[in-house]
Amino acid sequence: MNISETAENYDVSQYERPSVTVDVVIFSLFDEDLRVLLVKRRSWPSKGMWAIPGGFVHIDETLEDAAYRELAEETHVTRDQVYLEQLYTFGNPGRDPRTRVITVAYFTIVSADQLAPQADDDATDVGWFSVYAPPPLAFDHAQIIEYALKRLRYKLEYSAVGFQFLPEKFTLRELQTAYEIVLGTKLDKGNFRSKLRKANVLEIVDGYRNTGGRPARLYRFREDAVAEVKTRRLFP
């Protein structure tokens, strides 16, 4: 074993250091579609291509802080409002032609009602794209989004993150539709409801929503049920 290569015997200046960035896959659900926020690159390389929002990790902030910072820069959403989770770290040499860049990818869910209305003056630089038909993406960002979608679906099946796509109050049909769009499959109404009833993670709130048929009850996620839900599968 070459001593000079072990972590415990190094000189800080001895190694060429890679750059470290944080990239954040921001999911939202609107117009009956699962969408991701992308930004248009304004410089070389991949100038003009779309990319996941991201940036350098500051020397004195945590990775999670950096992810929340990137999220806030693009959406003005703050950390107590969203679900955010570290996804994977991508670091192949050559994934960025400029220099060695290792990126810690995160994914997050922002509900449509948390988003400011699209500002059109800025429209060519930032956009929401269907995760099922993304534009050509810079670097390995297509791979990152693909993996984020896989993880999101997986999470949806055994935890309660699906609620993060909806406003505080929602109907069961809205929740089911959210699951169907993200999972890409149709679900049975009766089974969906009975499963949620057994899971005991929702509570009825006052009020109804008119829908064209019988008015639907409004529900809210029970905050005290978060920990409990994480241990068991909800779907399929």
Place this chain on the structure above:
Amino acid sequence: MNISETAENYDVSQYERPSVTVDVVIFSLFDEDLRVLLVKRRSWPSKGMWAIPGGFVHIDETLEDAAYRELAEETHVTRDQVYLEQLYTFGNPGRDPRTRVITVAYFTIVSADQLAPQADDDATDVGWFSVYAPPPLAFDHAQIIEYALKRLRYKLEYSAVGFQFLPEKFTLRELQTAYEIVLGTKLDKGNFRSKLRKANVLEIVDGYRNTGGRPARLYRFREDAVAEVKTRRLFP
């Protein structure tokens, strides 16, 4: 948004770069115990404390290559022989007092028969410790091991990684014992076996093992079943 802080408009020399290391939690199973390989630190900080093997990521190698390299340095085990998976990236400022060090943690499983017998000349620098009673650990390595154990247990429950702890041929009792040690619970013999039968991931090989009672059949993992197994839960 401050333009100078975005990934797409940067000057390579503009930011102070963190160091990036790879740490590898190496699990093995022997002496009826789940163990991790630790190395004794020979320099400041935490001199004399035990730590997970790790080291710097070279500028031209992938993260996974770096992890395999660290694994090989400590165990001489090569990449086609083991299961290795990226665990999580730990990067809190202050986790290493020298400078900002971001570490990409991996975990791996090495079967006891792959390990060279302990060389005693080196005995004070490298050692296998019970994951249930580790010594005081440097940096945040206790947290990393704890998380690796959690993930390992999780993986065991819905995939076939448990086989990685055993030699190529093994008895069902040996496999069950491996699961029991890692999961920390007793399993029912009949149910364990019928579940494996239904999963259809094993095949009988010739030969028996004498055990003090009726000789036990030897089994081998069916290579062509790997992908299939990943999609469904095996345990509980």
Place this chain on the structure above:
DNA sequence: ACAAAAGTGTTGAGAGTACACCCATGC
């Protein structure tokens, strides 16, 4: 009255669990 959507109940198949029982070897 009828359409539309909300909401509930029933039933059969399969998985999980506890436990009892038989089998083959050494002494």
Place this chain on the structure above:
DNA sequence: GCATGGGTGTACTCTCAACACTTTTGT
């Protein structure tokens, strides 16, 4: 024969999936 550990089967419970049914609104 008997102890020891390997190996199988059964019966009960619970979950899952498909589908039929009832309820409440608008027109």
